Amino acid sequence: MDMKRIGKQGKRSFGVGLLMIMLQFFACNEKGKESPRHDDEEDKTIEIQVGTRTVQTNRVTSSGTPVVPMWxxxxxxxxxxxxxxxxxLSEAEHAVVWQPAAREDGAYNHYACLIHHKGRFYAMWGNHELGEDAPGQRVLYAWSDTWGSWTVPEELFPAPGPVQPRTESGIHLKPDRWAVIDDExxxxxxxxxxxxxPIARSVGENGKLGEPFLVENLPSNGALPIYMQGSDAPTTAPPIGVRLYNWYRENNHxxxxxxxxxxxxxxxxxxxxLIESFIYRAKDGGLVLMLRDWGTPSNPVHNNRMYVSFNxxxxxxxxxxxxxxxxSPSRAQGITLDDGTVLLIGNQNTNRFDQALYLDRDPMTISVSKDGYTFDKVYTLRTNSPTGYRFSGVGGRNLGYAYSSSIVLDGWLYTLYSIGKEEMGITRVPLSALEL
Incomplete structure (x- = not known):
């Protein structure tokens, strides 16, 4: 037997083994860099009570607050x-809903709301020429009978007061929901x-708009939009306003x-x-309320976590x-499918917690939960957003795809959203692409 050869082979095997161990170490280290959880784990599981739901957890935030495990x-x-x-999601299809041609058309566009009614898609969103939530912010809308083809937007709710820069304070509008009552x-x-x-108005199939009305009684500190003022200015909600107010609760909104x-x-x-609440129904029938932590680049108090509450x-x-x-942080939305599966559409693109990150809202994601309490899959719905703006000097914008509004129709998920808070886009993807 050649002992020299065995010695050389042993050294070579040892070297290869050492190399493999080092590669595995670095691979694990890199994996940790890509997806750290950044929750401190307790030595033992504790129970916390959130409303009527008992939750077991062994995670806490950096400040020691117990975390509801849902991810x-x-x-x-x-x-x-x-x-x-x-x-x-390579099967996703994207289309443009609207791009302002000039600043005067409104270079700020955000707060998407989407619905399908009597064979037609309707989209509405907030619009201003100078910046986010500036005085005089109005609401535009458009509709589509064919995928990818949208009408030129029209005013749904005109400017409620003087149009001014966002450095000023004043009355402005933010779209909330579409609703259907008695087929209207x-x-x-x-x-x-x-x-x-809230205020509301009807939208006819021929584009005819009803007169705006209150959905709740006018608050004591409230002032009406200029086009609702006058000698007969309303202070109480009419019967249809009361029905719309109740519609939210009747439809889990x-x-x-x-x-x-x-x-x-x-x-x-x-x-x-916390801001921007939404509700969805879990598979067991329980309602889940979620909100996002509030923060801005100049006020980085957020911790890149969604918050949850139960009844x-x-x-x-x-x-x-x-x-x-x-x-990221950003607004999100939960949708419950017929089989109880819950889709969370938002910007779940943070790689660590409790460090006050303020990330571009890219990618826009779909997170999937079989029961509404634990999300175990995430897909990218759209990514590679523009890295700049067509119009400069418009305040309050963020890059990325965000503040989406989604509906499910005939086996497809349709999602309306803003692009850099400057344009409006829409994406559709078959539910089968989510491996449901």
């Missing part, structure tokens, strides 16, 4: 504009900057701006300020708790 999917990678490591379509928008309350009157607490258990047993909602669902 078993991978975290995003840092390669955001290439899908953030999530499978990109209604658009609901919220007045801000003069109290916070809630306003993005719901507060105390809806039993929604805007201050979380850890003291964080408190008295008709309201328990104090919201942080979850481990990542958030």
């Amino acid at each position: 078993k999917a991978p975290m995003a990678t840092v390669d955001l504009r290439n899908g953030a490591g999530f499978p990109i 379509l209604y658009a609901i928008t919220y007045v801000h900057g003069a109290g916070v309350y 809630i306003s993005w701006w719901a507060g105390a009157a809806w039993g929604v607490q805007r201050r979380a258990v850890d003291g964080q300020s 408190d047993g008295t008709g309201g909602w328990a104090t919201p708790h942080p979850t481990d669902i990542p958030d």
Whole structure:
């Protein structure tokens, strides 16, 4: 037997083994860099009560607040504009709803709302020429009878007051929901900057618009849009307004701006300020309320987590708790399919928590939960967004695809959204692409 050869082979095997161990170490290290959870794990599982639901968790935030575990999917990678490591839905189809030709048309466009009614898609959104939530912000709408082809937008709710820069304060509008009652379509928008309350109007198939009316009684500090003022200015909601107000509860909806009157607490258990509430029904029939942490680039108080609340047993909602669902941050929406599967459409593209990140809203994602309580799959619906704007000097914009509004129709998911808060786009994807 050649002992020299055995010695050489042993050294070679040892070297290869050492190399493999090193490669595995670096691979694991890189994997950790791409998808760290950044929750501190407790040594033992604890129970917390969130409304009527008992939750077991061994995760806490960096400040020690227990986290409601709802995320078993991978975290995003840092390669955001290439899908953030999530499978990109190649079957998705994208179309432009509207691009403003000039600043005067409104270079700021956001707050998407989508519905399908009597064979036609309707889209509405907030619009201003100078910036986000500036005085005089109005609401535009368009419709489509054929995929990819949209009408030229028209005013749905005109400017409620003087059009001014966002450095000024004043009355402005934010779209909230489309609703159908007695086979008639209604658009609901919220007045801000003069109290916070909803108004609505009907939208006919021929484009004829009904007169605006109150959905709730005018608050004591409220002021009406200029076109609702006059000697007969309303202060109480008419019967159709009351029906629309009740429509939310009857159809498991809630306003993005719901507060105390809806039993929604805007201050979380850890003291964080929360905004933009939405509801979905879990597979077991329970209602789930979610909100996002509030923050801006100049006020980085957010922690890149979604917050959750469950029914408190008295008709309201328990104090919201942080979850481990990542958030860019951005507005999200939950949709329950017929089989109880829940789709969370938003920007779940954060790769770490509790560090006040403010990321571009790219990619736009779809997260999937079989029961509505645990999300274990994530897909990229759209990515590689524009890295700049066509119009400069418009305040309050963010790059990416965001603030979506989605519906399911004939086996397809349709999603309307803003592109950099400058344009409006729409995407559709077959539900089969989500491996449901």
